[in-house]
Amino acid sequence: MANYADYLLMWLTRQGVTRIFGNPGTTELPLIEALARQSQIEYVLGLHETAVCAMADGLARLTRHIQVVSLHAAPGLANAEAMIYNAAFSHSPLLLLIGQQDTRLSYERPFLGADLKDRIKPLVLDVWDITDPDHLLRSLRQAWARLQVEPSGPVALILPMNILSQSVENNEDPLWQAPVVPVRTTNQPSQEIIEEFVSLLARPIPKALVIGDRAVTNPEVLPALFRVAHYGHCDVFSEPFATQLTFLPWNDGCYYGRLPRQEKDLARRLAPYRHVIGLGTEMFRVFTRDEDHLPWWDQAQVTQVDSDVRYFHYAPGTTSILSSLDAFIIGVANDLPDGIPCEPRAVSGIQDLTRPRAEEWETRDGTEQFWSSLASWISPDMIVVDESISGQNALLRHLQRQEPKTYYAQAGGSLGWGIGAAVGMCFDQGKPVIAIVGDGSALFGLYALWTAAQYQLPVRVLIYDNHGYQILKDQLPDNPRAHSLLDIRGPTIRWQPLLAGLSCPVFESELPKEPWEFEKVWQQFISQRGPSVWVVHEKI
Amino acid sequence: MANYADYLLMWLTRQGVTRIFGNPGTTELPLIEALARQSQIEYVLGLHETAVCAMADGLARLTRHIQVVSLHAAPGLANAEAMIYNAAFSHSPLLLLIGQQDTRLSYERPFLGADLKDRIKPLVLDVWDITDPDHLLRSLRQAWARLQVEPSGPVALILPMNILSQSVENNEDPLWQAPVVPVRTTNQPSQEIIEEFVSLLARPIPKALVIGDRAVTNPEVLPALFRVAHYGHCDVFSEPFATQLTFLPWNDGCYYGRLPRQEKDLARRLAPYRHVIGLGTEMFRVFTRDEDHLPWWDQAQVTQVDSDVRYFHYAPGTTSILSSLDAFIIGVANDLPDGIPCEPRAVSGIQDLTRPRAEEWETRDGTEQFWSSLASWISPDMIVVDESISGQNALLRHLQRQEPKTYYAQAGGSLGWGIGAAVGMCFDQGKPVIAIVGDGSALFGLYALWTAAQYQLPVRVLIYDNHGYQILKDQLPDNPRAHSLLDIRGPTIRWQPLLAGLSCPVFESELPKEPWEFEKVWQQFISQRGPSVWVVHEKI
Incomplete structure (x- = not known):
């Protein structure tokens, strides 16, 4: 008779999962046994959780497909956290299956036991602490849905070993068979918002366009992004902590590379602009603050477009537009006239710190x-x-x-x-x-x-x-x-x-x-x- | 002019600290600079936080002196957590100095920033999140006091880099010079409790004495422990997760080694006893639970003596005595008559699972x-x-x-x-x-x-x-x-x-x-x- 670990693997197989990256311990034995009973999903062993998580993260970032990681309870979670922290910033869609001690022992401070939910919560988008086998499948479906919404990132399921090794009695539950409907986000910008933005683009003031990783997760928006930048005569930058740098080719005259990470340098670089537009970026995020605080936004109008309210900033003179980034960029581009030339250098005399000098x-x-x-x-x-x-x-x-x-x-x-x-x-x-x-x-x-x-x-x-x-x-x-x-x-x-x-x-x-x-x-x-x-x- | 990092090191030097184990990052630069300005404290570099923390932990366990660890903000804390988790169970007195981003950036989600307090809290005895330089010394003194109370364990100070690099203006604060008064715990057992326990020991029923690591932190109590065990005709065991095994020499006929860690084996081993006495132990702590739950305490009277209420169990028929373990053991031993013989085997036919067969x-x-x-x-x-x-x-x-x-x-x-x-x-x-x-x-x-x-x-x-x-x-x-x-x-x-x-x-x-x-x-x-x-x- 199959158990919940078997069903977990069957369900993942149905979603297209072909491998689980992991490093095992006793709490993962039900999963290991189930893996040994099937042949659809490969178990990729890493000798340390840093390797395990980094491998999954790299593959998730490249393919934008959800990658699955198996971690060993309190010790394995601990070892993985540094890479989970990174994955949160790169919005990597990772499903973390965190082993947990037998729930029947949880009040006796068992070996390998710990409250994992409190520890993982600050690092992930969401966490489901499974304490009832009937919740496993439902939580799994919720987690899978959450992973598909951008900005994505790591989510965690905490899986006690006694629940995974329990026989599945209700295998007629239609949810085991039901596909997960792909989540479609619908926060399209209105025509009014698009037109307002286009008219802002047309104003003859020096404009900087700061592009975040999240704006170019889908490279198909790149041609639209070009059009927007060229129409607005924007100087274009990657955000200071950009981790993908290919949204505009370097041979495009508008592109000036990545913004600096020191507050002082960032302020100097953005000071000439009267309008700074951020697309899916945390452009206010810096590495070190200087003694003399120089906020670059004091003299500028700021427009932020993002799909997640978390990333909006408080700066005065800021307009925040909550929208799907793809839809916004494509919507604006389609509203523009044809035949836009590229006229680089919105700000003359700009020092290019990124290109070789x-x-x-x-x-x-x-x-x-x-x-x-x-x-x-x-x-x-x-x-x-x-x-x-x-x-x-x-x-x-x-x-x-x-x-x-x-x-x-x-x-x-x-x-x-x-x-x-x-x-x-x-x-x-x-x-x-x-x-x-x-x-x-x-x-x-x-x-x-x-x-x-x-x-x-x-x-x-x-x-x-x-x-x-x-x-x-x-x-x-x-x-x-x-x-x-x-x-x-x-x-x-x-x-x-x-x-x-x-x-x-x-x-x-x-x-x-x-x-x-x-x-x-x-x-x-x-x-x-x-x-x-x-x-x-x-x-x- | 000296800054708070310099004063931190001076204060630690005065407490006898001669080395800090660490792996550095940008948030630790003020500490690194201060270390380079003095010669009392050595910086022992480890190439990974696992090494850093394990080195400090080993030295702390051996010497029972507080060891100091420097960790790099969110990534360093993450890498260290697996070893901090171990240190919590071995009650190792570790002072964790966790770097933190500039507090003036904290609302801007800066690079390397994170709420570290929430993450470290489940793993340590206490944590002080320093956000005001005036709190540094006071928190440090509190942390140092906490570390001296047994059961000890890791405690954490979160130290933002801008606070450490701030000049010390109030260097006349008498607290910088004042010694930390060693903490003396005074929860001595009353004569009434001691006499009651001695009369329990004298009852002619099969008794098991389970000794935890915390009962023998100080090896000077060993002779007293001998006397108690022999007087009561107790069979003596180490707790299932004992990490020190030298409280009774193996050549003492009463000692039967470490209790097993599987619930089933533990129940089998303790079933013959009508009275189970735990000294500073989590004797109910097991590794895996079996399908057939066999609580060993159903037929036994249980007496627990511990210095920390956290470790008391709920089992029926249990008497819990909150007392300094050293004082209790020595107090009881002094109350016993002279010339107690060692009469091993309270339970005849006991299978010795630990000794070689x-x-x-x-x-x-x-x-x-x-x-x-x-x-x-x-x-x-x-x-x-x-x-x-x-x-x-x-x-x-x-x-x-x-x-x-x-x-x-x-x-x-x-x-x-x-x-x-x-x-x-x-x-x-x-x-x-x-x-x-x-x-x-x-x-x-x-x-x-x-x-x-x-x-x-x-x-x-x-x-x-x-x-x-x-x-x-x-x-x-x-x-x-x-x-x-x-x-x-x-x-x-x-x-x-x-x-x-x-x-x-x-x-x-x-x-x-x-x-x-x-x-x-x-x-x-x-x-x-x-x-x-x-x-x-x-x-x-």
Whole structure:
């Protein structure tokens, strides 16, 4: 007789789920037993929850299909939280199946027991704490519906082991068979709102258009976005914490790359504009605040368009439009006249901080040349997974992606995501994938390479090793004593053996000085059948 | 001019703190800068929060001195939570300094920002969310006081970076100089309670005495505990989740080792007793519940003595005594007559499940002999850190420790603690330390070996590699398909290079068949100057 774990898997199979990423413990044994009884869903083991969640997250971001993760009760949830935190910021549709102790023991403080709902709640869109087997299917359907509404993100089901191993008595419940109706969001903007917005676009004042990740989840809106930007003579920016950078090709003259993340730089960059329009963005979100607070919005009118009220800001002079982003962008574009020319530079004399400026290139010896070579060797269809951290500004100066869905950066700030996300994307078996990670990041997420070796996934991982937490050193430029506390040296990490331990081939080099040096390693690195790693050592 | 971070370190120095274990991020930069300005407190870097927290936890458990941990805001807290969960169950006195974003940004959903208080609260004894610099010192003093009351455990201070980097204006505050008065608990039992308990002890019915970790935190109570047990003709057990096993030497005839963790086995073991006395224990805490619920307390009178009301149980027929455990045990012992003989076996025919039974020894080929040899080679003064998981029962059959404070097992169930805890204990530079860990556990906590290599700490780590999550396979004895989902094979972990990558020497062998084979590896393993690892491969 089948139990609830069997039915759970059958239901997931019917929704198109073909794999569950997980790391198991005792509370997952009913699920493991059920997995062993069927052959539709593959169990992809990760050696640590960071790897497990990052793999699922990468695949979810690439495919926009819901990915399923199995976590082991209190310990497994704890280990996964850093990656769940990232997934919340990238709105990755993840269904987290969190194991739980036997509910009949819950009042006796059992081993592995804990109130998981309180702990996971701040990190997810919603959580269902199953305490009655009859609620499992209903909660599952609710969770699945929630995951389909953008902005999506992780949701959690807490699944006690005794409930999963209970026999299903009411298998005639029509809900087991019923399909989940895809959720269609209908908050279309009215014609009045569209016309008002179009007339704002037509005003001859300097306008900045700030595009958030959520506005370009669907790359099919890109042509419409072009039209809107060109019609309004807008200078276009990605939001400061953009993790996808391909909504407007770099060769479009209106696009100026990503906004800076320091409050001071952001204020300086946006100060010339009299109207700042944000589409699906948290453009007020910064990294550090400066002593002299300089709100950039004081002199500007601000228009925010978003599908979720959570992201609206309080700034004075702001109009907030709650609307499906796709519908809004396409609606506005369709309202515009034909034949709009691209007239770049709404603000003359704008300093382009993102595009390469020759005088800045050679700040650290040979560094800039390396990032430039790397960017030139990455083929246009290759998916770049970016957790380069201290290298990111240099990378983005050169890596000007033209193709949608070929660039994904870590969201949230929890290190350890990059390698796993790239490995997860390889399960899609489409385009080639390269992760570019710092040494600090790599160490947090190394184990995903074991899974890559197991499946012989052709993931490429470039580890840029500057022997410490360079991003922190960069923030304390004149403090060598503090730098010594931030070193990963004495002993240095010996990558070759370390990764050989996970059965992953490694190439190591110093920063290549000549193009032929670069090419030599690159060709070997890129042509391995399974995973491969290239560790580039910056001289210190 | 000094800032709050400087003063924080000065205050900690005055309490005797000499090191902070940490992994840094941007929110910790004020602390890092302050650390670089002083030389009293050492910053011990770990490459992952699991290592950081496990090191602090091990040292705290060994020394019973408060250890300080620095964690990086939302991501660092997340990564640390599995070890904080363990520390809560072992009542380790840990002061967690959790970084936080600039409070002036908190309403703008800044990068790295999150409400950390809600997340940490379920895991710690108490948390202080500092939002005003004037509260820092006061909260710190409260936290320090709380840490000194047993049962102790982790407490957290949330420290926004802008507060730490603010100049201290009121440095005349006398609280900066004032010592923290050690907290003395005074809940002594009355003479009436003691006499009542002594008369219960004298009743001629079968009695079990269950000793919890918290009853023997202070090994000086051991002689008193002996007297109580012998006077009452009690059979003595450690609680099911005991993590210290040295309160009565194994050669005392009253001691029968640790109680089993499965409800069924626990019920069977305690059923013969008419009076069950628990001292500082959660003796009702089990791992798994069986279909047929068999409460062992139905036929017995139960007496619980504890210093914390949280641990009292609801069972009928129970008397609960709230008292300092040390004071209670010593008070009762002093009330007893002199010259008590040890008369073992309150219950005749008791099956001893913990002591070796010959017929059980050779369950897996060569396995039992290995654990027996290992136990015989571990010197009496060597500290054993036990995260052997599926090997634990076999280990405990042979490792019958006589010395207090020479055995520490993982509490809570989050894997990855063992190596770090042993490394942390080596900072005490007293006795030799060996960690015994499974392959699954080792992978979760490997990075602590990098810190061990950095400080050349003479930690010994024995990794018992059965190529998978054996504890889970043991729970599904007849399910080879499920076992294949729980394997860490294809590829197997190659420990030699993996650990060489962290600059740690490794010896690898199969299960030694002969004593001389064991000795040969053991002698090399044990005589390294810095850290060393011995990986023993069980044949599958």
